[in-house]
Amino acid sequence: MNPSEKFGFDNTLELAAEWSMVSGAVFPHGKHTAWLDCNDCHPHLFNIKRKFTEGFRMTSNLDGEYCGVCHTGVAFPMTDCKRCHPAMRSPPVYQEPVPR
Numbered sequence: 730m731n732p733s734e735k736f737g738f739d740n741t742l743e744l745a746a747e748w749s750m751v752s753g754a755v756f757p758h759g760k761h762t763a764w765l766d767c768n769d770c771h772p773h774l775f776n777i778k779r780k781f782t783e784g785f786r787m788t789s790n791l792d793g794e795y796c797g798v799c800h801t802g803v804a805f806p807m808t809d810c811k812r813c814h815p816a817m818r819s820p821p822v823y824q825e826p827v828p829r
């Protein structure tokens with residue numbers, strides 16, 4: 730059984746951008762734990778403490794690391810900026826990274 734069912738783990742994290750002019754990203758745990766187990770992401774992809782994952786940056790996402798491990802081929806793509814950055818206006822156009 731997925732522990733999220735047991736604990737009802739459904740918190741949505743707001744992950745602040747490291748650039749001052751950019752709106753942050755949202756990470757809804759519940760949407761992910763419906764598909765995935767905790768150990769698909771913890772501890773090897775993400776630290777369990779918010780904003781503590783070393784090297785976690787948008788550029789790494791676009792390189793197919795962190796969020797980009799799945800949001801390149803399996804889940805909706807990195808180019809769909811607004812689904813992770815709901816407050817972002819007229820996002821720039823990027824090339825889709827090659828899935829690993």
Ligand code: HEC
Pocket residue numbers: 732733738740742744756758761762765766767768769770771775776777778779780781782785
């Ligand atoms: C799809 C990937 C993914 C899955 C699956 C996942 N998490 Fe997370 N979790 C994250 C990310 C990303 C962060 C934020 C890490 C950071 O900012 O460095 C996080 C942070 C956390 C935190 C810290 C929250 C806070 O408010 O500071 C806890 C606790 C946590 N996860 C528990 C769990 C548990 C329990 C499960 C399984 C039910 C789970 N996670 C499944 C990606 C995931």
Ligand code: HEC
Pocket residue numbers: 754755756757760761764765769770774795796797798799800803804805812813
């Ligand atoms: C282990 C695989 C995996 C990782 C890593 C991952 N996701 Fe996801 N994510 C998914 C899947 C699967 C879905 C559901 C299918 C879809 O919507 O494409 C999803 C859906 C979402 C949604 C849509 C929720 C909705 O309302 O429809 C958001 C937002 C999201 N992810 C953000 C993130 C962010 C931010 C990160 C990095 C902190 C991340 N994800 C890392 C697999 C992953």
Ligand code: HEC
Pocket residue numbers: 744745746747748751753754780785786787788790796797800806807808809810811812813814820821822823
């Ligand atoms: C799958 C989710 C996801 C998608 C899609 C996404 N981002 Fe991000 N983005 C994040 C997360 C999470 C962070 C915060 C990372 C951190 O902790 O620094 C972030 C941070 C940023 C930052 C700030 C720099 C930084 O490293 O903090 C910029 C700029 C950015 N994103 C631009 C974009 C643009 C432009 C797009 C569309 C081409 C996009 N993002 C699509 C999740 C996503």
